[in-house]
Amino acid sequence: MSPPSASGAVPNGAPASPESLPTSVAPRKYALATLLVHSGALEEDPLGASSPPIYQTATFRQPGATTGGAYDYTRSGNPTRNAVETQWAALEGAERAFLFTSGMAALATVTHLLSHGDHIVAGDDLYGGTSRLLARVCPAAGLEVTNVDTCDVEAVIAALRPGRTKLLMLESPTNPRLQICDIAALSRAAHDAGALVCVDNSILTPLYQRPLDLGADISMTSATKYPAGHSDLMAGALAVRDAGLAARLAFLQNAEGTGLAPHDAWLLGRGLKTMALRMERQASNAARLAAWLAARPEVRGLAYPGLRASAGHSVHVAQATGAGAILSFTTGSVELSRALCEATRLFKITVSFGGVASLILMPCFMSHASIPAEVRAARGLPDDLIRISAGIEDIDDLLADLEQAFDAATKAVADSKPALALK
Ligand SMILES: Cc1ncc(COP(=O)(O)O)c(C=O)c1O
Numbered sequence: 549m550s551p552p553s554a555s556g557a558v559p560n561g562a563p564a565s566p567e568s569l570p571t572s573v574a575p576r577k578y579a580l581a582t583l584l585v586h587s588g589a590l591e592e593d594p595l596g597a598s599s600p601p602i603y604q605t606a607t608f609r610q611p612g613a614t615t616g617g618a619y620d621y622t623r624s625g626n627p628t629r630n631a632v633e634t635q636w637a638a639l640e641g642a643e644r645a646f647l648f649t650s651g652m653a654a655l656a657t658v659t660h661l662l663s664h665g666d667h668i669v670a671g672d673d674l675y676g677g678t679s680r681l682l683a684r685v686c687p688a689a690g691l692e693v694t695n696v697d698t699c700d701v702e703a704v705i706a707a708l709r710p711g712r713t714k715l716l717m718l719e720s721p722t723n724p725r726l727q728i729c730d731i732a733a734l735s736r737a738a739h740d741a742g743a744l745v746c747v748d749n750s751i752l753t754p755l756y757q758r759p760l761d762l763g764a765d766i767s768m769t770s771a772t773k774y775p776a777g778h779s780d781l782m783a784g785a786l787a788v789r790d791a792g793l794a795a796r797l798a799f800l801q802n803a804e805g806t807g808l809a810p811h812d813a814w815l816l817g818r819g820l821k822t823m824a825l826r827m828e829r830q831a832s833n834a835a836r837l838a839a840w841l842a843a844r845p846e847v848r849g850l851a852y853p854g855l856r857a858s859a860g861h862s863v864h865v866a867q868a869t870g871a872g873a874i875l876s877f878t879t880g881s882v883e884l885s886r887a888l889c890e891a892t893r894l895f896k897i898t899v900s901f902g903g904v905a906s907l908i909l910m911p912c913f914m915s916h917a918s919i920p921a922e923v924r925a926a927r928g929l930p931d932d933l934i935r936i937s938a939g940i941e942d943i944d945d946l947l948a949d950l951e952q953a954f955d956a957a958t959k960a961v962a963d964s965k966p967a968l969a970l971k
């Protein structure tokens with residue numbers, strides 16, 4: 549991997565084009581599961597290290613006062629971060645990838661590509677933090693945002709304002725209702741209107757869906773989730789094919805100081821090595837949980853992209869290679885949902901997803917609480933919604949835990965009067 553120039557010619561250094569990878573790890577030659585294990589950085593380590601060195605340094609001594617070295621300052625570029633960015637670009641089939649201090653830092657950077665007066669079309673089932681960014685930060689920068697059901701291509705076309713809409717921001721599957729949108733069709737429509745398309749791919753990661761292959765301009769992932777995998781690190785990734793767009797993102801990453809720190813980049817690189825194994829186990833656990841939940845009388849509106857009966861299933865299988873490990877459902881009662889979450893033992897009541905441990909939460913009270921109640925209601929986000937992130941535990945233990953939790957919760961709610969029932 550070639551180091552970036554500190555001369556200033558490349559604002560953030562890191563010319564991490566796939567061509568600069570050793571041919572043994574070049575994109576497309578190997579499957580993603582292999583690219584996750586073999587990063588180019590190790591191939592080039594002069595001492596043959598099995599784990600890449602952490603360049604825990606802020607600055608780099610220069611060869612002369614007027615000649616730049618490969619790196620000058622870690623905000624502008626760092627070999628450890630650069631190595632993982634190069635690996636991430638290969639996973640996405642991208643020209644370049646950029647790692648940020650969090651998924652939100654990555655998403656905020658995308659909005660910084662726009663200027664005062666520009667218009668954004670975004671989904672109406674989105675992570676709460678993304679909703680907050682679009683509703684409360686972007687307008688202060690003079691950006692106008694329209695939220696629309698991105699499962700409905702015609703509705704998106706109607707919302708696009710040719711020449712003024714500069715960004716279409718999508719999730720598929722969405723957080724928390726696992727709604728599916730047709731990324732290729734929406735990308736065509738957005739491009740016709742002159743807008744960039746950014747797909748938040750956090751629920752699937754490039755292992756199961758590659759938005760750039762489907763026509764999106766920017767593939768975004770909260771690397772805090774599956775890529776890190778152990779709930780011990782915050783990180784975000786952006787991947788792009790267009791060199792001009794890459795240069796603009798590199799400039800913003802350096803100018804705003806949002807690049808991932810070396811030690812966190814190293815931790816992320818370590819997480820990547822097991823991502824395929826973890827996600828395969830998590831997805832198979834999620835499929836078993838979904839089948840079990842589908843048969844429970846208390847469960848309504850079960851959403852999991854792997855279920856044939858799930859809305860958008862056919863679109864999903866056409867654009868993704870896996871269903872992921874997140875599912876959501878309602879029970880018809882906030883009290884029952886609360887009691888169920890609180891009765892689980894293995895499923896911890898915790899925000900986030902994608903870590904090795906199974907998690908459960910009620911989005912309206914946790915991950916999506918920053919969306920005002922009236923907005924949640926208008927978007928049809930029900931208070932009794934439960935979201936589960938399947939971990940890698942033994943599936944029989946997980947099923948037994950859910951079974952005892954349903955029994956305990958049903959009994960607790962029946963014993964307590966009055967119950968807070970939803971219509
Ligand atoms: C779909 C989605 N996108 C983006 C984010 C933001 O990522 P991070 O928490 O890494 O900032 C999250 C969660 O926080 C998320 O669930």
Ligand SMILES: N[C@@H](CCSC[C@H](N)C(=O)O)C(=O)O
Pocket residue numbers: 675677723898899900901914915916918
């Ligand atoms: N208090 C946090 C909530 C983070 S939710 C994290 C994750 N994306 C999820 O969906 O669970 C905040 O306000 O951002």
